[in-house]
Amino acid sequence: MSITEKSLAELRVGEKGTIRTILDEDVSVKLFEMGCLPGVEVRMCCRAPFGGPVCFAVSGYHLSLRKDEASLVMLHD
Amino acid sequence: MIEMTTKKNLNIALLGNPNSGKSSLFNHLTGLNQKVGNFPGVTVDKKIGKAGITDTIQADIIDLPGVYSLYPRSVDEQVVYDYLNDRKSEDFPDLLLVVADASNLKRNLFLYSQLYDLGIPLILVLTMTDIAQEHGLKLETGALQNILKVPVVLMNARTGKNLFRLRELIASETEHPGGYTFPVDELAPELIAELKTVFDLDNSAQALHLAHRYDQIAGLKEEQRQQVRAIVKKHNFNSRALQVSETMNRYAFVDSVVAQVQSGQGKPSFSEKLDRILTHGVWGYLIFFLILFIVFQAIFSWASLPMDLIDQGFGTLALLAEEYLPEGPFTSLLTEGIIAGLGGIVIFIPQIAILFAFISLLEESGYMARVMFIMDKFMRKFGMNGRSVVPLISGVACAVPAIMAARSIDNVKERLITIFVTPFMSCSARIPVYTVLIALVIPSVSYGGFINLQGLVLMLLYLAGFGMAVLTGVIMNRLMKVEGPRSFFILEFPTYKMPRWKNVLLTILEKVKSFTFEAGKVIMAISVVLWVLATYGPADKIESGKEEAVFKAQMQNLSEEDTEHLVSSAALENSYAGHLGKFIEPVIRPLGFDWKIGIALITSFAAREVFVGTMATIYSIGDDAEETSVMERMRKELHPVTGEPFYNLPMGLSLLVFYAFAMQCMSTLAIVYRETKGFKWPLIQFFTMSGIAYVCSLIVFNLFS
Numbered sequence: 142m143s144i145t146e147k148s149l150a151e152l153r154v155g156e157k158g159t160i161r162t163i164l165d166e167d168v169s170v171k172l173f174e175m176g177c178l179p180g181v182e183v184r185m186c187c188r189a190p191f192g193g194p195v196c197f198a199v200s201g202y203h204l205s206l207r208k209d210e211a212s213l214v215m216l217h218d
Numbered sequence: 219m220i221e222m223t224t225k226k227n228l229n230i231a232l233l234g235n236p237n238s239g240k241s242s243l244f245n246h247l248t249g250l251n252q253k254v255g256n257f258p259g260v261t262v263d264k265k266i267g268k269a270g271i272t273d274t275i276q277a278d279i280i281d282l283p284g285v286y287s288l289y290p291r292s293v294d295e296q297v298v299y300d301y302l303n304d305r306k307s308e309d310f311p312d313l314l315l316v317v318a319d320a321s322n323l324k325r326n327l328f329l330y331s332q333l334y335d336l337g338i339p340l341i342l343v344l345t346m347t348d349i350a351q352e353h354g355l356k357l358e359t360g361a362l363q364n365i366l367k368v369p370v371v372l373m374n375a376r377t378g379k380n381l382f383r384l385r386e387l388i389a390s391e392t393e394h395p396g397g398y399t400f401p402v403d404e405l406a407p408e409l410i411a412e413l414k415t416v417f418d419l420d421n422s423a424q425a426l427h428l429a430h431r432y433d434q435i436a437g438l439k440e441e442q443r444q445q446v447r448a449i450v451k452k453h454n455f456n457s458r459a460l461q462v463s464e465t466m467n468r469y470a471f472v473d474s475v476v477a478q479v480q481s482g483q484g485k486p487s488f489s490e491k492l493d494r495i496l497t498h499g500v501w502g503y504l505i506f507f508l509i510l511f512i513v514f515q516a517i518f519s520w521a522s523l524p525m526d527l528i529d530q531g532f533g534t535l536a537l538l539a540e541e542y543l544p545e546g547p548f549t550s551l552l553t554e555g556i557i558a559g560l561g562g563i564v565i566f567i568p569q570i571a572i573l574f575a576f577i578s579l580l581e582e583s584g585y586m587a588r589v590m591f592i593m594d595k596f597m598r599k600f601g602m603n604g605r606s607v608v609p610l611i612s613g614v615a616c617a618v619p620a621i622m623a624a625r626s627i628d629n630v631k632e633r634l635i636t637i638f639v640t641p642f643m644s645c646s647a648r649i650p651v652y653t654v655l656i657a658l659v660i661p662s663v664s665y666g667g668f669i670n671l672q673g674l675v676l677m678l679l680y681l682a683g684f685g686m687a688v689l690t691g692v693i694m695n696r697l698m699k700v701e702g703p704r705s706f707f708i709l710e711f712p713t714y715k716m717p718r719w720k721n722v723l724l725t726i727l728e729k730v731k732s733f734t735f736e737a738g739k740v741i742m743a744i745s746v747v748l749w750v751l752a753t754y755g756p757a758d759k760i761e762s763g764k765e766e767a768v769f770k771a772q773m774q775n776l777s778e779e780d781t782e783h784l785v786s787s788a789a790l791e792n793s794y795a796g797h798l799g800k801f802i803e804p805v806i807r808p809l810g811f812d813w814k815i816g817i818a819l820i821t822s823f824a825a826r827e828v829f830v831g832t833m834a835t836i837y838s839i840g841d842d843a844e845e846t847s848v849m850e851r852m853r854k855e856l857h858p859v860t861g862e863p864f865y866n867l868p869m870g871l872s873l874l875v876f877y878a879f880a881m882q883c884m885s886t887l888a889i890v891y892r893e894t895k896g897f898k899w900p901l902i903q904f905f906t907m908s909g910i911a912y913v914c915s916l917i918v919f920n921l922f923s
Contacts, residue, residue, distance in 0.1 A: 173465040174287040190499030193595035202322040203711035
């Protein structure tokens with residue numbers, strides 16, 4: 142798997158990805174606890190209108206994050 | 219009493235993720251046998267219920283706030299953390315009931331693993347097994363129990379099935395199987411060993427918590443903190459890195475457990491399809507505003523009948539008391555102080571009940587999370603958060619429960635702004651003031667047959683309140699710098715569920731109860747203080763004022779009734795309240811107000827709707843506080859200089875605007891004090907809101923004069 146600069150925020154609705162790393166340390170502690178760990182698959186479910194938060198399926202449930210937080214979640218190619 | 223001594227009493231704590239069905243289980247176990255208290259030092263509700271387990275065992279069940287992890291990030295999570303780390307407390311649990319959503323096993327078992335490692339006996343209660351099945355997930359409960367070595371119960375939170383099994387397990391006084399879910403000691407072997415020796419602990423996870431959070435754990439002495447600080451420093455303890463590796467270890471454990479006991483692939487659910495519509499750029503907002511419309515309709519139309527009944531009921535009660543009790547200060551205190559005060563509290567219950575019925579329905583069904591999701595972007599522009607939607611909507615009924623609802627906002631700054639601006643929302647206490655004043659100064663004309671000018675002004679006042687809330691939010695967002703841990707908008711989308719009526723009902727009861735006692739205490743106290751201020755005056759001024767009034771009445775040949783009115787009006791004018799009114803008159807004169815309104819402004823500080831009653835007293839209507847008669851008296855009031863009606867358009871509008879923006883609510887200030895833990899914010903709020911009100915009234919008065 143090659144490293145690209147694609148983040149969770151860029152997934153289209155229905156598209157899947159696998160978490161590679163989370164860039165911000167503060168965010169990562171919390172998101173790890175919420176089951177967003179490296180190697181876990183995510184799938185984009187819906188995006189709030191007008192550039193609002195995004196909602197995705199992860200570890201068997203649906204989680205929503207603001208776009209700028211989601212853009213810290215980097216994905217594998 | 220005999221029963222009490224023979225029964226064994228257990229402390230049981232309910233723990234689990236938000237939306238795990240924890241509250242339903244609590245309601246099943248305790249029924250109506252619940253009370254809400256407070257955790258020491260913080261304001262998060264502590265719900266305790268009594269439950270009979272067997273003939274010989276009963277339990278105090280504590281419903282802790284739903285959390286995702288033991289490492290706290292919000293006020294709610296801190297409470298859970300402190301509770302579980304205070305082993306010397308008499309409330310410390312003998313048993314944990316860990317409630318986990320079977321349709322979302324991984325994340326729920328993560329919290330379970332943190333709790334298991336604390337070494338407290340525990341039972342795992344799995345809920346939502348039906349939903350898990352619908353999603354195509356199959357669970358081997360027996361295997362799960364074997365792996366965890368902890369009793370596992372499947373519960374249907376809706377029906378309470380298997381409750382007897384849970385009671386049996388509680389009664390069997392299960393012990394902790396020992397050990398940890400992962401090698402805790404390996405995270406920091408020397409540090410953990412040293413802390414365990416120094417603080418005489420036998421649990422490694424507890425020692426680790428101490429190292430992570432020694433400066434936040436309640437109940438630790440300063441010298442102990444110093445001790446931990448030194449040890450932590452000595453071992454180069456890196457809190458964040460260790461927390462990350464702990465999380466990784468726990469998920470490794472959870473993954474291996476789930477792989478052994480659960481099979482089947484979760485398929486995209488019905489919830490997801492519904493989300494496409496409910497979070498849609500057009501339909502999502504349309505549906506939300508439609509629901510909002512229905513809620514407001516309900517608050518204003520359904521509640522009006524019970525509110526009228528309550529109003530009449532208390533009026534009758536006061537009349538009866540006056541008729542049958544001997545005349546004197548005690549009767550007067552009872553009718554004008556206590557009964558009036560009680561009425562002022564009870565009158566809000568219908569609106570609060572209806573509002574929280576809706577909010578609880580929307581939360582129970584899972585829809586509220588979607589509203590927060592689509593509103594977050596807008597609320598952020600105003601320095602708030604998607605979660606601020608609930609406090610702002612609730613503020614239309616009453617700011618007190620609304621401000622308490624802001625606790626779920628984990629961002630410090632966004633929570634503060636929400637608390638600060640919520641009282642701008644026009645609460646139900648303003649309605650009687652609005653109706654009286656609008657009827658007084660706004661002509662009842664219709665445009666095009668359906669737009670009524672009075673209705674339009676009322677709507678504008680609500681919009682003005684909302685507008686001012688938003689504007690203040692924008693300004694505060696610019697000005698405020700809040701230090702503290704960074705926090706985020708992390709919001710789970712629960713699957714849609716049919717609301718459980720019992721939960722809705724209990725939520726309504728709880729909100730009404732907490733309003734009645736929290737706000738009620740203040741309103742009651744101020745009503746009594748006001749009564750004293752309005753009844754007594756410096757020296758014998760009241761008496762001489764009365765004599766003067768009687769003399770005047772005789773001169774003018776007034777009827778007995780009119781004489782009485784004149785006398786009580788004179789008594790008020792010479793009372794302490796009257797003096798206060800006169801004292802602030804110079805300040806409020808630029809707004810078009812006189813000392814009589816000054817008294818009303820002061821008394822409105824107890825609760826805004828006291829305005830009508832105060833006006834009734836001032837214009838000496840006597841016992842009957844019917845709004846129409848107050849209005850007639852006010853309509854007849856003439857301006858002392860111009861001789862024209864005193865309550866004219868500029869003055870009325872100015873007063874309306876003042877009531878829309880001013881901070882005139884003791885209970886709100888009291889709750890802000892509690893929620894922000896200090897006098898700073900309630901004081902800033904009081905002066906800012908009242909300042910805005912003053913300036914806006916001044917502008918309006920001069921614009922229309």
